[in-house]
Amino acid sequence: MTRAPKIRPRMNPPRTGRVVAHFGKKWAVEEEAGRIYLCHPLRRSQEPCVGDRVHWEAADAQHGRILEVLPRDTLLTRPGRGGKTRPAAANVSQVLVVLAPEPPYDLLLVDQYLVVNENRGIDTRLLFNKSDLLTKASRRGVDANLAPYRDLYPLLFISAETGEGMETLKATLKDKISMLAGQSGVGKSSLLKNLLPDLDVRIGGLSDGTRRGRHTTTSAMLFHLPGGGDLIDTPGVAIFGLADIDSRQLAEGYKEFRPFISYCRFNDCRHVDDLGCAVREGVEKGEISRARYRRYLKLLEKLPRIS
Incomplete structure (x- = not known):
C-alpha cells in the first residue's frame, strides 16, 4: 500500500511583505502594517535579499518563514563561494553614485558602477558630495572631468553641510527604491543621516524587533524615507563587480x-x-x-x- 505524502500544515495564512534586512542566515521581513518578523526561507534554492517582495507566514509574534520570493524587477548580486554570485539587493530602481573632492574620485570605478547598472536595467544618477569644499578653480576641474557624463546621466552637486542640492535630492528619491554607492570616505554615511535624522533609532528598533544586537553584521538594510521612497544601505562595492x-x-x-x-x-x-x-x-x-x-x-x- 502506497503511503500518501505528508502535507506540511500551514501555520497561518500566507502574507505579503518586503525583506528589509539580512542577518546571517535569516531575513527581517516587514509586513504591510509595518511590523517586522525574523524569518528563514522555506526553500534553499531561492535565496531572498533586501528589497525582495515575498510571500511569508508567521510562526509566532516575532518569527516566520519565507514561502516564496516574488518576481524581481531588478537584481544586484555579490560574489559568493566557488565563483558563483548571490543576490544582494532587489527591485532597486535607481543607484546614486556618490563622488567627492576628497578622497580623489575614481572615474574607473564610476564607469564600473554605470556598466553594471546599465546591464541590470537600473537608472543611475551622479551625486558630487562635499561641494562646499570646492574652490572656483577646482570646480572648473571637476566640471571638465565630468563633462562626458553630463549628456548621459543626471549630475547633482550636493552638500550635507550647507544644504546645497539636498531638496532636489529628496525629490529625486521620492517614491523610488534607491541605493547609494561610492568609494569609502565620500560621505555616504553623512548623507544617510541627513536623509534619515532618526537613523540610529530606526536601526535600534529594527535590531530590537528582530531580537538581534545592534552590532550584528548585516549585509544591507532598507529604510523608509520621510518624504516617500525607500533607501537601501549596503556596505562595500562588491555588488558592482564585473563577475557576470x-x-x-x-x-x-x-x-x-x-x-x-x-x-x-x-x-x-x-x-x-x-x-x-x-x-x-x-x-x-x-x-x-x-x-x-x-x-x-x-x-x-x-x-x-x-x-
Whole structure:
C-alpha cells in the first residue's frame, strides 16, 4: 500500500511583505502594517535579499518563514563561494553614485558602477558630495572631468553641510527604491543621516524587533524615507563587480557606444584593434570621449578570459 505524502500544515495564512534586512542566515521581513518578523526561507534554492517582495507566514509574534520570493524587477548580486554570485539587493530602481573632492574620485570605478547598472536595467544618477569644499578653480576641474557624463546621466552637486542640492535630492528619491554607492570616505554615511535624522533609532528598533544586537553584521538594510521612497544601505562595492559581465555587455554598458556598435564590421568586435570598428572611429572623430574609451579598455582587461 502506497503511503500518501505528508502535507506540511500551514501555520497561518500566507502574507505579503518586503525583506528589509539580512542577518546571517535569516531575513527581517516587514509586513504591510509595518511590523517586522525574523524569518528563514522555506526553500534553499531561492535565496531572498533586501528589497525582495515575498510571500511569508508567521510562526509566532516575532518569527516566520519565507514561502516564496516574488518576481524581481531588478537584481544586484555579490560574489559568493566557488565563483558563483548571490543576490544582494532587489527591485532597486535607481543607484546614486556618490563622488567627492576628497578622497580623489575614481572615474574607473564610476564607469564600473554605470556598466553594471546599465546591464541590470537600473537608472543611475551622479551625486558630487562635499561641494562646499570646492574652490572656483577646482570646480572648473571637476566640471571638465565630468563633462562626458553630463549628456548621459543626471549630475547633482550636493552638500550635507550647507544644504546645497539636498531638496532636489529628496525629490529625486521620492517614491523610488534607491541605493547609494561610492568609494569609502565620500560621505555616504553623512548623507544617510541627513536623509534619515532618526537613523540610529530606526536601526535600534529594527535590531530590537528582530531580537538581534545592534552590532550584528548585516549585509544591507532598507529604510523608509520621510518624504516617500525607500533607501537601501549596503556596505562595500562588491555588488558592482564585473563577475557576470562579458565583453559585449561591457561595451553595451557604455551608453555612448551603442549608436556605433551596430556599424562595426564584425559582430564579435571588441572595439580594441578590430578591423572596421565604428566605436574606435567614433573616438578618433571626437564623437566618443577618449577618456571614457580608455577606461573601457581597462575594464575590458579586468574581465574573465572566457568573455
